[in-house]
Amino acid sequence: MPLRLAASDSDFETRFTALVEARRETDTDIARDVAAIIADVRARGDDAVAEYTEKFDGFSLNETTWSVDREERTSALDRLDKDLRDALELAAGRIRTFHEKQRPQDSQTIDAAGVRMGSRWSAVETAGLYVPGGRAAYPSSLLMNAIPALVAGVEHIVMVTPTPGGEINPLILAAAEIAGVGEIYRIGGAQAVAALAFGTDTVPSADVIVGPGNAWVAEAKRQLYGTVGIDMVAGPSEIVVIADRDNDPDWIAADLLSQAEHDPTSQSILFTDCVEFADAVDRAVETQLAMLTTEETAQTSWANNGAIICVDTLDDALPLSDRLAPEHLELAVADPDALFLRVRHAGSVFLGRLTPEAIGDYVGGPNHVLPTGRRARFSSGLSVLDFMKRTSFLRCDEQSLEAIGPAAVRLAEAEGLPAHARSVAMRLPRREPENRSD
Amino acid sequence: MPLRLAASDSDFETRFTALVEARRETDTDIARDVAAIIADVRARGDDAVAEYTEKFDGFSLNETTWSVDREERTSALDRLDKDLRDALELAAGRIRTFHEKQRPQDSQTIDAAGVRMGSRWSAVETAGLYVPGGRAAYPSSLLMNAIPALVAGVEHIVMVTPTPGGEINPLILAAAEIAGVGEIYRIGGAQAVAALAFGTDTVPSADVIVGPGNAWVAEAKRQLYGTVGIDMVAGPSEIVVIADRDNDPDWIAADLLSQAEHDPTSQSILFTDCVEFADAVDRAVETQLAMLTTEETAQTSWANNGAIICVDTLDDALPLSDRLAPEHLELAVADPDALFLRVRHAGSVFLGRLTPEAIGDYVGGPNHVLPTGRRARFSSGLSVLDFMKRTSFLRCDEQSLEAIGPAAVRLAEAEGLPAHARSVAMRLPRREPENRSD
Numbered sequence: 088m089p090l091r092l093a094a095s096d097s098d099f100e101t102r103f104t105a106l107v108e109a110r111r112e113t114d115t116d117i118a119r120d121v122a123a124i125i126a127d128v129r130a131r132g133d134d135a136v137a138e139y140t141e142k143f144d145g146f147s148l149n150e151t152t153w154s155v156d157r158e159e160r161t162s163a164l165d166r167l168d169k170d171l172r173d174a175l176e177l178a179a180g181r182i183r184t185f186h187e188k189q190r191p192q193d194s195q196t197i198d199a200a201g202v203r204m205g206s207r208w209s210a211v212e213t214a215g216l217y218v219p220g221g222r223a224a225y226p227s228s229l230l231m232n233a234i235p236a237l238v239a240g241v242e243h244i245v246m247v248t249p250t251p252g253g254e255i256n257p258l259i260l261a262a263a264e265i266a267g268v269g270e271i272y273r274i275g276g277a278q279a280v281a282a283l284a285f286g287t288d289t290v291p292s293a294d295v296i297v298g299p300g301n302a303w304v305a306e307a308k309r310q311l312y313g314t315v316g317i318d319m320v321a322g323p324s325e326i327v328v329i330a331d332r333d334n335d336p337d338w339i340a341a342d343l344l345s346q347a348e349h350d351p352t353s354q355s356i357l358f359t360d361c362v363e364f365a366d367a368v369d370r371a372v373e374t375q376l377a378m379l380t381t382e383e384t385a386q387t388s389w390a391n392n393g394a395i396i397c398v399d400t401l402d403d404a405l406p407l408s409d410r411l412a413p414e415h416l417e418l419a420v421a422d423p424d425a426l427f428l429r430v431r432h433a434g435s436v437f438l439g440r441l442t443p444e445a446i447g448d449y450v451g452g453p454n455h456v457l458p459t460g461r462r463a464r465f466s467s468g469l470s471v472l473d474f475m476k477r478t479s480f481l482r483c484d485e486q487s488l489e490a491i492g493p494a495a496v497r498l499a500e501a502e503g504l505p506a507h508a509r510s511v512a513m514r515l516p517r518r519e520p521e522n523r524s525d
Numbered sequence: 526m527p528l529r530l531a532a533s534d535s536d537f538e539t540r541f542t543a544l545v546e547a548r549r550e551t552d553t554d555i556a557r558d559v560a561a562i563i564a565d566v567r568a569r570g571d572d573a574v575a576e577y578t579e580k581f582d583g584f585s586l587n588e589t590t591w592s593v594d595r596e597e598r599t600s601a602l603d604r605l606d607k608d609l610r611d612a613l614e615l616a617a618g619r620i621r622t623f624h625e626k627q628r629p630q631d632s633q634t635i636d637a638a639g640v641r642m643g644s645r646w647s648a649v650e651t652a653g654l655y656v657p658g659g660r661a662a663y664p665s666s667l668l669m670n671a672i673p674a675l676v677a678g679v680e681h682i683v684m685v686t687p688t689p690g691g692e693i694n695p696l697i698l699a700a701a702e703i704a705g706v707g708e709i710y711r712i713g714g715a716q717a718v719a720a721l722a723f724g725t726d727t728v729p730s731a732d733v734i735v736g737p738g739n740a741w742v743a744e745a746k747r748q749l750y751g752t753v754g755i756d757m758v759a760g761p762s763e764i765v766v767i768a769d770r771d772n773d774p775d776w777i778a779a780d781l782l783s784q785a786e787h788d789p790t791s792q793s794i795l796f797t798d799c800v801e802f803a804d805a806v807d808r809a810v811e812t813q814l815a816m817l818t819t820e821e822t823a824q825t826s827w828a829n830n831g832a833i834i835c836v837d838t839l840d841d842a843l844p845l846s847d848r849l850a851p852e853h854l855e856l857a858v859a860d861p862d863a864l865f866l867r868v869r870h871a872g873s874v875f876l877g878r879l880t881p882e883a884i885g886d887y888v889g890g891p892n893h894v895l896p897t898g899r900r901a902r903f904s905s906g907l908s909v910l911d912f913m914k915r916t917s918f919l920r921c922d923e924q925s926l927e928a929i930g931p932a933a934v935r936l937a938e939a940e941g942l943p944a945h946a947r948s949v950a951m952r953l954p955r956r957e958p959e960n961r962s963d
C-alpha cells in the first residue's frame with residue numbers, strides 16, 4: 088500500500104516532511120573497496136583492470152577481446168528490426184535537434200573604460216560513456232548520454248560496458264552505432280571508471296565521465312569527481328504527478344507505474360484535489376500491476392515509496408512539489424502552463440494530459456538524465472554544457488589600464504600581496520614601481 | 526632555482542610530462558576526520574557546531590555571538606578608507622556588469638511534429654558562501670563569489686567565516702556589505718560547511734556552497750557534493766606566461782611572482798622563444814623577490830614549482846600549455862589574439878603586454894575563481910550558472926503524440942518496460958492498451 092496523506096490531516100506537515108527527507112538510497116559501505124580499486128588501476132593500469140574484469144565479470148581480456156570490433160557493431164545494426172531501428176533513429180534525431188539549441192554562444196564586449204573581455208566555449212577532448220551491462224542497459228540512455236557530447240563537439244567518445252561471459256546486448260551496439268560512439272571497451276565497474284579517469288595503455292583517458300551505473304560505478308565517479316568531470320551523483324528515479332479529477336485514472340496509474348517499474352527504490356507520488364479520483368487511481372494501479380512483466384519491481388516500489396496526497400486545491404500542491412524537487416513532474420490538468428509558471432524546482436516537466444513522462448524517456452528531445460533525490464534544487468539535467476568549458480579573457484590597453492589599474496594596486500596592497508600590486512603598478516604611466524614593505 | 530627546460534633537450538618530453546603530472550596538492554589524510562565532523566553536525570546540529578568551534582577556533586557561540594550584527598557590518602564599511610572603498614566598489618560594479626551578461630535565456634520551440642519543448646532557468650534559493658579567516662581572507666574573493674549569486678537571483682546569501690578569538694577582518698565585513706551578503710555566521714571549517722549543507726536550528730541550509738577554504742573545508746565540500754552543489758574542487762593556484770623577447774623582463778618577473786606569492790604550492794611557468802630573455806627574467810625574479818614582504822612564500826613556490834621553458838617558436842608553446850591547462854594564461858606578445866585562437870584549455874586568458882593577471886584578480890570583471898590542477902580541460906570558472914538550474918519541459922497534443930508516440934512504445938517494449946509502453950499507448954488513438962508479456 089502506498090502512503091496516503093491529506094493536507095487537511097493534523098499531522099500532515101510532520102508526515103510530509105518525513106516523506107521529503109526519507110533517503111531511498113541504500114547506504115552501501117563500499118567506499119573503501121572502490122578507493123582500493125581506483126588506487127590499484129591508477130598504479131597498475133591494464134593489468135589491474137584485467138584482473139578485476141576476470142574476477143567480477145568472469146571475462147578474460149586479451150588483445151582481441153578488450154574492444155568491440157567494428158564488424159560486430161555494424162552487424163548488430165544491420166540485424167536490427169526495421170521498426171526498432173526507425174524508432175532509435177527518430178529518437179536520436181529528436182534528441183540531437185533539441186540539444187543543438189543548447190550550444191552556448193561566445194561573447195565579447197569592450198566597456199566604457201576600453202577593456203575588452205568575454206568568454207569563449209570549447210568542447211572537452213574526450214568523453215567517457217559508461218553503459219551498464221545486463222537488464223539496465225537501455226539504448227535510450229546511451230543516446231541521451233552520447234548525443235549531447237557529439238553535439239558539443241567532443242572528438243573522442245569512449246564507451247565502456249561490462250560483458251560478463253562476453254555477452255553484449257546487440258541493441259546497445261546498434262544504438263552506439265547510431266549515436267556515433269568511437270570505441271567500445273568490454274570493461275565495467277569501478278575499474279572501468281578508474282581506467283577512463285587515468286587512462287591506461289589500452290583505454291584512453293577521458294576528461295568527463297557520464298552514464299548510469301550500479302553503486303560501485305556511482306561511488307567511483309563520486310570519488311574521481313575533480314580528477315575528471317562527471318555528469319551527476321544519481322539516485323533512484325522519481326515522478327510527481329499533479330492531476331485533477333478530469334483525468335482518466337488508468338492513464339495516471341500507468342504513469343505512476345512507469346516510474347515504479349524502474350527499480351524497487353523508485354518513487355511515484357500523486358497529488359490530487361479529489362479523494363474519489365485518488366481512490367480510482369489507487370484501484371487502477373492494483374489492476375494494472377497484475378498485467379506487467381515488471382510487476383514485482385513495480386509492486387515493491389509502489390508499496391514502499393509510493394504516495395497519494397490529497398490537497399484542497401492543485402495550487403496547494405506546487406509548494407509541496409517544490410520541496411520534493413522531483414526529477415519528473417507531470418501536470419495533468421487542462422491549463423498546465425498556468426501551474427508550470429509557479430513550479431520552481433523540478434528536473435523536467437510534462438505538460439498536459441497527453442504528455443506522459445515516458446515520451447520524455449525516449450523521443451521527446453530533452454534529456455532524460457535528470458537530477459534525482461531533491462537535487463533539482465541546485466542542478467540540471469545533462470546537457471551540451473556538461474561536455475564544454477568556458478575560457479574567459481581580458482585585454483587592457485594603456486588607457487584602460489590607467490583607468491582601472493590603480494584600484495587593483497590599492498586592493499592588492501590591502502590584501503598584503505605586493506607582487507600583485509607591483510605587476511600592475513609597473514605598467515602604469517607616471518608611476519614608479521613601489522617597493523612597499525607595509 | 527626554478528626548473529629550466531628547453532624543447533630541444535633530448536629528454537624534454539619525459540621532463541615536461543613529469544611537470545604536467547606532478548601533484549602539488551598535499552595528500553593530507555583528513556577524509557575520515559572530516560566525515561566524522563559531518564556526521565556529527567548532521568546528527569546534533571548547533572550543539573556539534575558550537576563544540577567544534579570552541580575546540581578549533583577557541584570561540585564560544587551563544588545567542589549574541591553566532592552571527593555578525595548589522596551595526597558591526599555597517600560600521601566596518603563606514604570606517605573604511607575612502608580610496609579603498611572606491612576600489613572595492615569599482616571592482617564590485619565591474620564584476621556585476623560582466624556577470625550580468627552570463628544570465629542564461631529560456632528557450633521554447635514547437636517542432637514540425639507539433640511538440641512544444643524548451644528549457645527554463647531559475648536561481649537556487651540559498652547560497653552558502655565560505656570565507657576563510659586570517660591571512661587568506663580576501664575581500665576580492667568575497668566579491669567574486671557573492672556577486673554571481675546575486676546576479677543569478679539567489680534570494681538568500683548566507684556567509685560563514687571562522688573568527689578565532691572573535692576577530693573578524695573589517696575589510697571582509699565591508700566587502701560583504703558592498704556585495705549584499707544577507708547573514709554572516711561566525712563559524713568555519715568542516716563544521717560550517719556541514720551546517721550549511723544540512724541546516725541547523727541557527728544556520729539555514731544552502732543549496733550551493735562556494736568559496737575557498739583550507740584542506741578541511743575543501744574535503745568537506747567534496748564529501749557533501751551531491752547533497753548540495755559546490756563551486757569546484759580547488760587546488761593550488763597557477764599561471765603560465767607565454768612571452769617573447771620584446772617584453773620588459775621586470776614586468777614578466779612581477780607576473781610570475783604575483784602567482785608565487787599566493788602560496789608555497791602555487792606554480793608559475795614561463796614559456797619563451799629566447800634564451801637571453803629567459804635569463805633576464807630569471808635574474809629579475811631574484812632581484813624582485815628581495816623587495817617583497819611575501820618573499821618567503823614566493824621564494825619557496827618559485828624554487829619548488831617554478832619553471833622556465835625555452836621553445837623554438839611561441840607557437841610550439843601552445844600545445845604544451847594546453848597539456849598544463851592552466852588556471853591563468855598570459856599571452857605577452859604583440860598579437861595575442863592570433864595565439865589565443867589556438868588556445869584550447871585555460872581558465873582565463875590575459876591578452877597582451879598590458880594585461881597582467883592581477884588585473885583579473887581584482888577589477889577586470891571576469892571571475893577569478895577558476896579551475897586549477899589541469900581541470901580547465903573540463904571545467905570553467907565560477908559563473909552565474911553555478912547558482913542556477915534548468916528545468917526542461919515538453920508538451921504533446923493529440924497529433925504530436927500520434928506522430929512520436931509509437932516510436933516510444935516500440936523502444937519501451939524493446940527495453941522491457943511495459944508500463945512505459947502502456948502509459949503512451951493508452952493515449953494513442955485507435956490503439957488499445959496492450960498487455961504484453963514478451
